[in-house]
Amino acid sequence: MSGKEHGDSGDSGLTVYSCPMHADVRSDRPGTCPKCGMQLAPSKVTDEPHKHGGPP
Numbered sequence: 001m002s003g004k005e006h007g008d009s010g011d012s013g014l015t016v017y018s019c020p021m022h023a024d025v026r027s028d029r030p031g032t033c034p035k036c037g038m039q040l041a042p043s044k045v046t047d048e049p050h051k052h053g054g055p056p
């Protein structure tokens with residue numbers, strides 16, 4: 001194996017950190033947005049697709 005960092009033993013759920021101002025800025029670890037410098041906010045990501053109601 002190569003280029004592998006210390007893996008965290010997260011077994012359930014995945015937490016991603018994203019900038020509240022830039023949705024395209026996401027990281028798998030806490031940090032700051034390279035665009036605006038704001039602290040990335042953690043958000044849980046689930047594999048299950050979230051259905052949202054029916055047709056408009």
Ligand SMILES: [Zn+2]
Binds near residue numbers: 025
């Ligand atoms: Zn930002």
